[in-house]
Amino acid sequence: MSAPRKAALVGGGVIGGGWAARLLLSGVDVALFDPDPQAERKIGEILKNARHAFDRMLPEGRPAEGTLTITGDLAKAVAGADFIQESAPERVELKQSIFAQLDELVGPEVLIASSTSGIKPTDLQAKMKHPERLVVGHPFNPVYLLPLVEIVGGEKTALEAIERARxxxxxxGMKPLVVRKEIEAFIADRLMEALWREALWLVKDGIATTEEVDDAIRYGCGLRWAQMGTFQVFQIAGGEAGMRHFMAQFGPCLKWPWTKLMDVPEMTDELVETIAEQCDDQAGGLGFRELERIRDENLVDVMKALEANNWGAGAVLKSYRASLQEKD
Structure with a gap:
């Protein structure tokens, strides 16, 4: 399956808006359902940043932009769509209701994906007449730049639907990662959650501020993670003897009381306020959209640097760029 002719999006928040930008800037026509009267303004602001990022990422020219329709009528949004991406709030009952409605509005041949960051697709399929065409397609913010999308099938998902989604x-221009077994929170969010738990304790216990925690990542391990994952980084850390030596040397440390992985600090008003104030200080007066623009420009530069070595996210960008040139 190539890019869809028309995509329908359910929900226009940060993730839904990111999907709109990714699809539109890839030349796909998009109809977006969102009852929010501010939806047009919010999507417009997301698109402004996304166009800027795409123009820097694809200086030789991006595809002709698709057309965008925003509506508060779900039936109108999905009419004629050959692909639907749902990005509603993370409530099982709400999503089940949406998928039940979609089942009545579109034919069984239309692929439906959910952006859920942790709900199992089997639970989302519970009220569907055609659950075989539902997959999870979990992206990462900003959707229009980060290539990873986790694809997860439920108990009733057809293998054909997973392959179509891939x-x-x-x-x-994305990097699909098919999750081998259905599990809550999938792969990437489980890893990020572990780091988040430790970070919360470091702030709560007064060991570090939010900025110091972020500095520990962005000046150290985060630079490695941008182009190699945890296992490959540790393999190199093992020297000539590789991963076996690393695990023999550092494996016993896993039994030491270094982590509070399963112990989460209580989200008291005091802790929430401390974190919020430190994050505001860390922003240095920059607004939300300004931070988005800086984030996007940094991501583009990192991916273009990796592209020169045909590595990681840069290899995905290189392949996507080549596919666009073939269409010209």
Whole structure:
């Protein structure tokens, strides 16, 4: 399956808006359902940043932009769509209701994906007449730049739907990662959650501020993670003897009381306020959209640097750029 002819999006928040930008800037027509009267303004601001990022990422020219329709009528949004991406709030009952409605509005051949960051697709399928065409397609913010999308099938998902989703996301410049077994929170969010727990304790216990925690990542391990994952980084850390030596040397440390992985600090008003104030200080007066623009420009530069070595996210960008040139 190539890129969809028309995509329908359910929900226009940060993730839904990111999907709109990714699809539109890949030349796909998009109809977005969102009852929010501010939806048009919010999507417009996301698109402004996304166009800027795409122009820097694809200086030789991006595809002709798709058309965008925003509506508060779900039936109107999904009419004629051959692909639907749901990005509603993370409430099981709400999503089940949406998928039940979609089942009545579109034919069984239409692929439906959910952006859920942790709900199992089997639970989302519970009220569907055609659950075989539902997959999870979990992206990462900003959707229009980060290539990873986790694809997860439920108990009733057809293998064909997973393969269709894989091909569709690849066609719009993404890196599909098919999760082998259905599990809550999938792969990447489980890893980020572990880091988040430790970070909360470091701030709560007064060991570090939010900025110091972020500095520990962005000046150290985060630079490695941008181009190699945890296992490959540790393999190199093992020297000539590789991962076996690393695990023999550092494996016993896993039994030491270094982590509070399963112990989460209580989200008291005091802790929330401390974190919020430190994050505001860390921003140095920059507003939300300004921080988005800086984030996007840094991401583009990192991916273009990796592209020169045909590595990691840069290899995905290189392949996407080549596919666009083939269409010209």
């Amino acid at each position: 091909a569709l996301y690849s066609a719009i």
